[in-house]
Amino acid sequence: MSSNAITIPGVQIDEKPWVDTLHEWVTTVDHKRLGVLYILYALLFLVVAGVEALIIRIQLMFPHNHFVSPQVFNRLFTMHGTTMVFFMGMPILFGFANYLVPLMIGARDMAFPRLNAFSFWLSAMGGFLLYFSLVGANGLYGAGNAPDAGWWAYAPLTARAFSPGHSTDYWTLALLVSGFGSIGTAINIIATILCMRCPGMKLNRMPLLAWLNLVMAGMVLLAVSPLTAAQFMLLIDRYLGGHFFDTQAGGSAMLWMHFFWIFGHPEVYVLIIPCFAFMSEIIPVFSRKPIFGYPVMVAATVCIGFVSMSVWAHHMFSVGMNSYANSFFTITTMAVGVPTGIKIFNWLGTMWGGKIQFKVPMLFCIAFLFQFLTAGLTGIMLGSAAFDSQLTLSYFVVAHFHYTLVGGVVFGVFAALYYWYPKITGRILNETLGKLHFWLFLIGFHLTFDLMHIPGLLGMPRRIYTYEPGRGWDTVNLLISVGGFIQAIAVVIFAANLVVSYFKGKKAGNDPWDAWTLEWATSSPPPAYNFASIPLVASRRPLWDLKHPEDQ
Amino acid sequence: MAMLKMKSWTLRFVAQTMLLLFWSAMAVWAIGPKDSSPHGTNIFAPASTPAKAISDLSVFVLVITGIIFVVVFALLAYSVIKFRGRAVDAGREPAQVYGSTQIELAWTIIPILIVIVLFLATARVLHAVQDAPQPPGAIEVTAIGHQYWWEFRYPKLGVVTANELHIPVSNPANPTPTFLTLLSADTDHSFWIPELAGKTDLIPNHPNRMWMDPLRTGIFLGQCAQYCGVQHAKMLLRVSVDSPADFAAWVRGQQQPAVQDASVATGRRVFESNACMNCHAVAGTNANGRFGPDLTHLMIRATIASGAASNTPENLRLWIQDPNAIKPGSLMPAMKLNDSDLDAVVSYMETLR
Numbered sequence: 001m002s003s004n005a006i007t008i009p010g011v012q013i014d015e016k017p018w019v020d021t022l023h024e025w026v027t028t029v030d031h032k033r034l035g036v037l038y039i040l041y042a043l044l045f046l047v048v049a050g051v052e053a054l055i056i057r058i059q060l061m062f063p064h065n066h067f068v069s070p071q072v073f074n075r076l077f078t079m080h081g082t083t084m085v086f087f088m089g090m091p092i093l094f095g096f097a098n099y100l101v102p103l104m105i106g107a108r109d110m111a112f113p114r115l116n117a118f119s120f121w122l123s124a125m126g127g128f129l130l131y132f133s134l135v136g137a138n139g140l141y142g143a144g145n146a147p148d149a150g151w152w153a154y155a156p157l158t159a160r161a162f163s164p165g166h167s168t169d170y171w172t173l174a175l176l177v178s179g180f181g182s183i184g185t186a187i188n189i190i191a192t193i194l195c196m197r198c199p200g201m202k203l204n205r206m207p208l209l210a211w212l213n214l215v216m217a218g219m220v221l222l223a224v225s226p227l228t229a230a231q232f233m234l235l236i237d238r239y240l241g242g243h244f245f246d247t248q249a250g251g252s253a254m255l256w257m258h259f260f261w262i263f264g265h266p267e268v269y270v271l272i273i274p275c276f277a278f279m280s281e282i283i284p285v286f287s288r289k290p291i292f293g294y295p296v297m298v299a300a301t302v303c304i305g306f307v308s309m310s311v312w313a314h315h316m317f318s319v320g321m322n323s324y325a326n327s328f329f330t331i332t333t334m335a336v337g338v339p340t341g342i343k344i345f346n347w348l349g350t351m352w353g354g355k356i357q358f359k360v361p362m363l364f365c366i367a368f369l370f371q372f373l374t375a376g377l378t379g380i381m382l383g384s385a386a387f388d389s390q391l392t393l394s395y396f397v398v399a400h401f402h403y404t405l406v407g408g409v410v411f412g413v414f415a416a417l418y419y420w421y422p423k424i425t426g427r428i429l430n431e432t433l434g435k436l437h438f439w440l441f442l443i444g445f446h447l448t449f450d451l452m453h454i455p456g457l458l459g460m461p462r463r464i465y466t467y468e469p470g471r472g473w474d475t476v477n478l479l480i481s482v483g484g485f486i487q488a489i490a491v492v493i494f495a496a497n498l499v500v501s502y503f504k505g506k507k508a509g510n511d512p513w514d515a516w517t518l519e520w521a522t523s524s525p526p527p528a529y530n531f532a533s534i535p536l537v538a539s540r541r542p543l544w545d546l547k548h549p550e551d552q
Numbered sequence: 553m554a555m556l557k558m559k560s561w562t563l564r565f566v567a568q569t570m571l572l573l574f575w576s577a578m579a580v581w582a583i584g585p586k587d588s589s590p591h592g593t594n595i596f597a598p599a600s601t602p603a604k605a606i607s608d609l610s611v612f613v614l615v616i617t618g619i620i621f622v623v624v625f626a627l628l629a630y631s632v633i634k635f636r637g638r639a640v641d642a643g644r645e646p647a648q649v650y651g652s653t654q655i656e657l658a659w660t661i662i663p664i665l666i667v668i669v670l671f672l673a674t675a676r677v678l679h680a681v682q683d684a685p686q687p688p689g690a691i692e693v694t695a696i697g698h699q700y701w702w703e704f705r706y707p708k709l710g711v712v713t714a715n716e717l718h719i720p721v722s723n724p725a726n727p728t729p730t731f732l733t734l735l736s737a738d739t740d741h742s743f744w745i746p747e748l749a750g751k752t753d754l755i756p757n758h759p760n761r762m763w764m765d766p767l768r769t770g771i772f773l774g775q776c777a778q779y780c781g782v783q784h785a786k787m788l789l790r791v792s793v794d795s796p797a798d799f800a801a802w803v804r805g806q807q808q809p810a811v812q813d814a815s816v817a818t819g820r821r822v823f824e825s826n827a828c829m830n831c832h833a834v835a836g837t838n839a840n841g842r843f844g845p846d847l848t849h850l851m852i853r854a855t856i857a858s859g860a861a862s863n864t865p866e867n868l869r870l871w872i873q874d875p876n877a878i879k880p881g882s883l884m885p886a887m888k889l890n891d892s893d894l895d896a897v898v899s900y901m902e903t904l905r
Binding site: 069070071074148150154156157161162247248250251252253254287288289290292293294295296318319320322323326327330331334335337338341342344345346348349351352353354355356357358366369370373374377378380381384385386387388389390391392393394457458459460461462463464465466467468471472548 | 592593594595596603605606609610613614617620621624625627628631632635636637638645646647648649650651652655656659660663664667670671673674675677678679681682683699734738739740742744746749750751752753755756757758760761773774775776777778779780781782783784785786788880881
């Protein structure tokens, strides 16, 4: 097929001791292995934080339920949020970026392989540090053993007066350490994309996945730095007598909010933009058409990157900013809807007139489009500051961001896993199990998160461990919990599929989806050096050119 | 066969999604508007000017986003069904279209126009709600958030109470809105009575303001909306909207010092010789603590522990004996009184009308 698709079968060494294999994986600087490590690590935390979510849902099934104590409930939602954002969402997307970017731009590795390994192990340390709090945080008799200040940890709840012991310190240190890891990875992705492209791969021929990860990495640099600064300030407040957030001594609780959300809002785009990248690669292949409006897609992403740096205070519409500030953040927030809408329309334009193949990755993409559309529209409602004063801090906003983060990011990640699993392992994930996983997860998702908007409209605040009966919240909460368990069953099926297909799956070959980007030009799994000879590209779809010489 | 199978499940996908949407809409309809009794917390059943302005805006935003949803959803569903790959022409690639400037322009400009409309509608309501001048007849209340209860002070009327706010109904011809100054004694809280106003946070060292002009009498419910610690969930809020006469009577009652009843002198002695008075105030006695709710007219209130339990002698006794039994994590300590002291204190409390 391709002159680059040379597979050199590695010399088969018989049975290496497992310690050697382990040693190789721990000391690896190969972008593919690090990518896989990121993904496995993130899937581990997906399960951990998923179990936390299930416990939360059992507690909320009935009013005045006593499954867990309020203290435990508060730790659960703090750990669930922190884990899902920092130790599931970011790592899994960094994993894909690590694995795919060099392959897709025809490079042998990332620009800084050792920085890459260092960043991964920092992030991994962060996650384990967070969970080590369960053992190590009991610094004071009666103090909590896990962080319980919520994932945005508003001051002054994190002050030592309200948060004794070390649980908040573990939270702070976990985010600090993994933050340095994220910054390292971001620098690496930017350097790789700007400097390591193969001959002929101009910026405007680069796969959208690389473009979108470039924007994502830029945002990580800009967004994670203020968070890191804020964590240092919090540590200074807690241990060196600082007063940044100490309201009793003239400090400002608002300061933390601004620092946190100027990280926190770009963060959601850091999570969703790589999923846009998956859509932009997978939808064209299964529609058998090139992406509609490539330049506009790039421009829209860059635009989202810029505008989303100026929307942070829409998380703060209830904190008492004046009407002008609220109006400003209303218009910037709604403005992000325009480039995001353009993206949805361009994916639609890609499918329009195509020949859509409903393979499992594509199913997840289609569901993503419907769900992201809905999440975008509830986002417009939340962006309207006046409407938001009713919706914010209620279950409506919980439903909204789970619609983006589960309906968007998790569906996007599943699409990517089904699509690139054959490249990573050499075997295709089982289609039947995949479809079962898809439909169960879809039904569970909609049962949970469609209904979750309702208690918010009926005045149910978030983060409450129990609620009063008779406010119209009871039945809905029970159904929401049932949906959570359906999703859990679907994830178990997925996990089974990952394992079964690894050993028994259909062999993938180099290019199982008849795709166009460079990663499919090499063997599955790719050799350590990726390409026998560095490829030369002349268009946005190098493999299409090879398969359709008549189009030249 | 393969084609038929594919067709059936794509249709099923669309049908199922439609069904789910329909189902959720029905659920909103079934649970939502029905609950329009004064005890609801439905944001679409407003009973004051700011809540009404927000609710009207919400309906407008919902209609616009609803139309966008239907149009885009239909387009997506149509293209998924219409452009599905068929077995007959497998192997042939469809026409390779790379884009279209006109179409791109259309779907950039139309959303921009929609955004401008939504922004202007929002800005108008923001201005009306946030920048409303305070009329001379307004009632002023200072609301102070504490870890897991509410303190209400009426500086002009000399009234201090807790957890149950009383405000007069406002006649649109001669409005008597209530303007609240929001403060916090510890962490962040948020004041939210969905049927009276949107929420505003109570942040230490950062005074906020909000107002509401209830248009009908009754009890309105709400609760703390900003996570504030262990018992955030049981920091409930009751607002009693009274007729002007009832409100005036309530204020007169609240302005009186505590009832002095010689028959409960033992209970009072227990109260004043234990740590109770370090945290609680009873006007007209030595008890002037401010860390916990003012108890001068405790028995006027329908609930105790910030709405966590109804104000009955049994609950009161249990609460004093072991606050964690009602509200685990509450900052009120168990006083470890013996049974006779406990009974005496409860009898004393019961005289505080």
